[in-house]
Amino acid sequence: MCFQTSSEDEDERPWRPAGQGKKGKRNAASQPKKEYNLRPSPVQRTGLGHLKRQWSDNDTQMYRSGYPGKRDNPREKLNVLFYKGRIPSKPDGVSIDEFHENWWNDYERLERHHGFIQWLFPIRESGMNWHAQELQLHEAEAIKNDPAAIERFIKSYEMMLNFYGIVLANRDTGAVKRAGNFEQRFQHLNHSMHNYLRITRILKCLGEMGLEHYKVPFLKFMLREAVVTGLLDRTLESCYNYWIGTVKGDSVREKLRTLAERWSRGEKVKLESEEEEEEEEEEEESEEEMAREEKKSRGSRDRIAKGKDKEEDKEEGRQRKRSGEDKRRGSKEGKALGRKEEGREGDKKNGNSKENTKKPKGVALEYDNYSSK
DSSP: OOOOOOSSOOOOOOOOOTTBOTTOOBOGGGSOOSSOSSSOOHHHHHOSGGGOOOTTHHHHHHHHTTOTTOOOOTTOOHHHHHHTTSSOOTTTOOOHHHIIIIITTOHHHHHHOOSSHHHHSOOSSOOSOTTSOOOOHHHHHHHHTOHHHHHHHHHHHHHHHHHTTEEEOOTTTOOEEEOTTHHHHHHHHHHOTHHHHHHHHHHHHHHHTTOGGGHHHHHHHHHIIIIISOTTGGGHHHIIIIIGGGOOOHHHHHHHHHHHHHHHTTOOOOOHHHHHHHHHHHHHHHHHHHHHHHHHHHHHHHHHHHHHHHHHHHHHHHHHHHHHHHHHHHHHHHHHHHHHHHHHHHHHHHHHHHHHHSOOHHHHHHHHHHHHO
């Protein structure tokens, strides 16, 4: 377990990759567990008896009380100017936007440099970087009320979460989840003790910047990974005795410690975020099922409609065929009738010509009689 001796700033201890000893040899026992919940974690086997002394709360009491007696200095403005992008940090000489652009995912640089954390997360306490300035109350208010500045601050928080293998899943609630490379980053965090002091500073700064509600989701996540999965078991002492101490609500701190104790006894306690995720998954499954049913129903309707269309097409084809046959039949009959009529007219014409050439009987007799006379 890590023992955090101060909440002011990180120490200068060299970091070795997880699982490597002094000679750089990797231990098989340090390899990440692929199935995390099949057996009790180290914390669940030993319990939290050694952590129940909460004397370390005195270290965060000044923060929770608002630093009684400390006065605001309106002439000091380095932090607000830095977050408004007007000045770079010292001694690195890096602006806030350059930090986000060039230092994101540069884990070696974030691990090696120790002067940037006081600029990204200023608090009302002095740190190891004497170039940095303690946060003033008027600066905190100015950053909170400047949309661009508070956006930069949240991005700084996301950059450090990424460094620890965590993702800010919801900017409204502060919910967090594992990053894609969480195993590698968790191994690093589990053996990089000076980062526990950085996290104390980050949590205090969240409260100063009006993001107190970001703390509880982060702490529940860390407690679960320390107690239940055992992947961050070395962070537990700092989390239990220092990080929880940055939460300003007394009842909230007590609930967090109770949650850790219940998990240490092997009780299965679901977080609200997990229940919400399960509800969302159930809703998504229900929507998918409804979509599948609708697709089936639509397909059935389409098949019926296509069948009707085919029948109508066939009937239309039959009608066209009958109409064509009727037309052809009518045409043949018309032609035949026309030929018959033509024949009749021809017969009539022929008959008239014969009748014209034939002598009338009476006339012929009279003529004959006259001739005989």
